[in-house]
Amino acid sequence: MKISCSKTNLLNGIQTVFRAVSSKSTMSxxxxxxxxxxxxxxxxxxxxxxxxxxxxxxxxxxxxxxVALEAKILQDIVRHLPENDIVLxxxxxxxxxxxxxxxxxxxxxxxxxxxxxxxxxEKDDPFVISQMTLKDIVRQTIFSIAENDSNKIMSGELxxxxxxxxxxVSLDGHRISIxxxxxxxxxxxxxxxxxxxxxxxxxxxxxxxxxxxxxxxxTDKHVLFxxxxxxxxxxxxxxxxxxxxxxxxxxxxxxxxxxxKDFLGCIERATLLVKEGDKKPIIITIGxxxxxxxxxSAIGSMNEEIEIEKEGEDIMIGFNPKFLIDALRVxxxxxxxxYMVNPKAPCTIKDEDENYIYLILPVNFNTVN
Amino acid sequence: MKISCSKTNLLNGIQTVFRAVSSKSTMSxxxxxxxxxxxxxxxxxxxxxxxxxxxxxxxxxxxxxxVALEAKILQDIVRHLPENDIVLxxxxxxxxxxxxxxxxxxxxxxxxxxxxxxxxxEKDDPFVISQMTLKDIVRQTIFSIAENDSNKIMSGELxxxxxxxxxxVSLDGHRISIxxxxxxxxxxxxxxxxxxxxxxxxxxxxxxxxxxxxxxxxTDKHVLFxxxxxxxxxxxxxxxxxxxxxxxxxxxxxxxxxxxKDFLGCIERATLLVKEGDKKPIIITIGxxxxxxxxxSAIGSMNEEIEIEKEGEDIMIGFNPKFLIDALRVxxxxxxxxYMVNPKAPCTIKDEDENYIYLILPVNFNTVN
Numbered sequence: 001m002k003i004s005c006s007k008t009n010l011l012n013g014i015q016t017v018f019r020a021v022s023s024k025s026t027m028s029x030x031x032x033x034x035x036x037x038x039x040x041x042x043x044x045x046x047x048x049x050x051x052x053x054x055x056x057x058x059x060x061x062x063x064x065x066x067v068a069l070e071a072k073i074l075q076d077i078v079r080h081l082p083e084n085d086i087v088l089x090x091x092x093x094x095x096x097x098x099x100x101x102x103x104x105x106x107x108x109x110x111x112x113x114x115x116x117x118x119x120x121x122e123k124d125d126p127f128v129i130s131q132m133t134l135k136d137i138v139r140q141t142i143f144s145i146a147e148n149d150s151n152k153i154m155s156g157e158l159x160x161x162x163x164x165x166x167x168x169v170s171l172d173g174h175r176i177s178i179x180x181x182x183x184x185x186x187x188x189x190x191x192x193x194x195x196x197x198x199x200x201x202x203x204x205x206x207x208x209x210x211x212x213x214x215x216x217x218x219t220d221k222h223v224l225f226x227x228x229x230x231x232x233x234x235x236x237x238x239x240x241x242x243x244x245x246x247x248x249x250x251x252x253x254x255x256x257x258x259x260x261k262d263f264l265g266c267i268e269r270a271t272l273l274v275k276e277g278d279k280k281p282i283i284i285t286i287g288x289x290x291x292x293x294x295x296x297s298a299i300g301s302m303n304e305e306i307e308i309e310k311e312g313e314d315i316m317i318g319f320n321p322k323f324l325i326d327a328l329r330v331x332x333x334x335x336x337x338x339y340m341v342n343p344k345a346p347c348t349i350k351d352e353d354e355n356y357i358y359l360i361l362p363v364n365f366n367t368v369n
Numbered sequence: 370m371k372i373s374c375s376k377t378n379l380l381n382g383i384q385t386v387f388r389a390v391s392s393k394s395t396m397s398x399x400x401x402x403x404x405x406x407x408x409x410x411x412x413x414x415x416x417x418x419x420x421x422x423x424x425x426x427x428x429x430x431x432x433x434x435x436v437a438l439e440a441k442i443l444q445d446i447v448r449h450l451p452e453n454d455i456v457l458x459x460x461x462x463x464x465x466x467x468x469x470x471x472x473x474x475x476x477x478x479x480x481x482x483x484x485x486x487x488x489x490x491e492k493d494d495p496f497v498i499s500q501m502t503l504k505d506i507v508r509q510t511i512f513s514i515a516e517n518d519s520n521k522i523m524s525g526e527l528x529x530x531x532x533x534x535x536x537x538v539s540l541d542g543h544r545i546s547i548x549x550x551x552x553x554x555x556x557x558x559x560x561x562x563x564x565x566x567x568x569x570x571x572x573x574x575x576x577x578x579x580x581x582x583x584x585x586x587x588t589d590k591h592v593l594f595x596x597x598x599x600x601x602x603x604x605x606x607x608x609x610x611x612x613x614x615x616x617x618x619x620x621x622x623x624x625x626x627x628x629x630k631d632f633l634g635c636i637e638r639a640t641l642l643v644k645e646g647d648k649k650p651i652i653i654t655i656g657x658x659x660x661x662x663x664x665x666s667a668i669g670s671m672n673e674e675i676e677i678e679k680e681g682e683d684i685m686i687g688f689n690p691k692f693l694i695d696a697l698r699v700x701x702x703x704x705x706x707x708y709m710v711n712p713k714a715p716c717t718i719k720d721e722d723e724n725y726i727y728l729i730l731p732v733n734f735n736t737v738n
Contacts, residue, residue, distance in 0.1 A: 080634070102675070106669050106670045107642075269472060272449060300474060
């Protein structure tokens with residue numbers, strides 16, 4: 001095999017597929033990037049068996065062929081070469097030469113035969129969404145998937161399409177995050193659980209162009225994302241997602257409108273007094289026109305007042321400050337609305353059209369503290 | 370004690386002295402910052418017994434007093450407060466309240482009595498140098514102090530003033546770095562070994578203003594740096610520094626002029642093939658008009674040619690690439706000149722006026738490799 005392409009193109013391609021390179025594996029082949037030019041294009045592939053990424057490079061194929069190169073070394077070398085054209089060639093023993101200007105590297109590659117192929121996903125009836133929108137809604141929900149894999153379903157997000165509306169949902173037993181989106185084009189119903197890791201990687205790789213779309217295809221085992229010159233394939237999580245609708249309610253006793261930045265700043269300050277692992281709640285006392293926030297810990301105490309608009313009952317309620325912070329950080333609105341029922345029932349943060357819904361369980365607290 | 374000052378001033382002051390806060394100590398008092406207003410100024414002090422920093426804040430003293438506050442918590446709190454005036458007050462039990470807008474923190478401080486005082490250094494006959502110059506010459510020499518403290522003298526730098534010339538020297542047994550500076554004003558001779566850590570911290574704290582000076586005072590045990598509203602005091606290292614002059618020589622067999630960026634880029638690429646801890650040398654073969662660089666490792670091999678201007682003998686010589694990289698990174702010249710004698714004698718990189726001299730020992734290599 002022999003190819004020639006610009007350093008920029010090759011480096012971009014490597015960095016795109018790199019996210020699917022296995023870092024530690026008993027199979028050394030999946031720590032490699034496959035370079036395959038047998039189909040008339042320069043195709044890079046990485047596949048860690050959970051996630052596979054393929055991208056097409058612009059460049060010239062001088063001799064068709066296929067080789068697998070250790071991803072980390074390949075990336076390091078290409079990154080440090082001068083900004084010029086690179087010629088990469090292999091001999092029959094997979095000895096690979098990478099040349100750029102007067103610099104020449106020799107590294108030993110592996111035969112491409114053992115490299116795991118991408119699962120086949122038939123590409124019909126794509127679900128289409130703008131790259132920017134996908135990035136946004138993933139960012140606004142991904143934080144509340146479960147951190148460990150003890151419950152497989154909670155480690156993913158539900159993607160649901162129904163009645164021209166798309167919904168992305170995550171939950172971890174303490175909170176639920178929901179983002180809804182009205183769709184321009186009609187699409188058949190979809191209900192699939194996508195691994196959180198996959199959504200994370202996809203949203204990091206897409207450029208986030210508002211003008212550009214991403215196409216998504218589904219089978220009963222896999223989801224495939226296609227955009228620009230890149231394809232990402234991932235397993236989906238099997239099983240039935242939680243019935244989130246029955247956990248939501250529109251009833252409330254207290255409704256309050258608050259400046260998001262003030263509220264977030266105050267909670268962030270409060271957490272300074274909480275050491276990691278310590279589960280001190282932040283205690284919120286809501287009266288007419290003001291909310292008082294208080295925290296008490298071994299380090300010290302803090303309290304602060306914030307102006308609010310209140311409707312309904314006064315209430316005193318405790319929260320894990322991290323859960324409030326996570327939700328507030330991803331909401332783009334300047335003022336937000338909170339709905340509460342009582343100190344033991346979930347609090348809901350949502351906008352009028354329910355484009356976003358964040359439901360957070362309160363925590364018990366000792367009022368003596 | 371009660372003071373009022375802007376968040377910006379307080380935070381800057383905390384960050385300035387923070388570098389002398391002990392992070393892990395059996396004496397909890399030296400993990401604190403002392404706030405002392407008994408002398409009519411708001412003075413912050415940190416002192417880890419090796420290094421002490423004092424700085425004066427602009428602000429209003431409402432009640433004079435003194436308190437020691439845990440540095441990390443104080444910094445965290447102040448950093449997260451709104452951009453406004455902060456009122457900090459303590460009661461007789463050292464319970465400290467920090468107020469800003471509607472936010473109020475309570476933390477427990479310590480009595481200031483146990484806080485270690487700064488060593489006394491008489492301030493006469495200051496040695497004066499611009500902040501920018503000090504930063505530069507430290508950056509250009511600090512990398513070749515010895516990493517561990519097994520040889521105390523090698524963990525510091527020699528600062529020598531003689532005949533209107535200042536010299537800063539570091540060495541670690543494999544290399545020597547020297548920066549010289551012609552002085553505008555006459556000063557008595559100085560010969561003192563300053564801990565590398567101290568120079569590092571000082572050069573991080575000074576703003577690096579070309580217009581502003583730093584004053585340095587010496588006693589037989591301490592060095593004191595004074596600039597802006599800040600004083601830094603450090604122990605000096607006792608003992609006699611190495612006789613560096615007798616290690617230098619002006620003889621050479623090969624002299625070559627090379628583009629610094631090309632040379633550095635090439636060595637940086639070569640080190641990609643060297644795993645940490647592996648001591649593979651880079652082998653340099655100098656002929657007429659070209660230098661060839663080669664490296665061979667378990668990962669692969671690399672070679673590259675660079676154009677040079679040569680005078681004298683051809684030579685083949687091996688180096689630890691890190692030592693070359695360290696020196697090349699701090700030289701600001703576009704082209705540099707190297708002087709070599711033979712494959713076992715030190716190589717010297719220096720400019721015509723010897724404003725900088727970097728001497729690097731070569732390493733043995735197996736030519737079969």
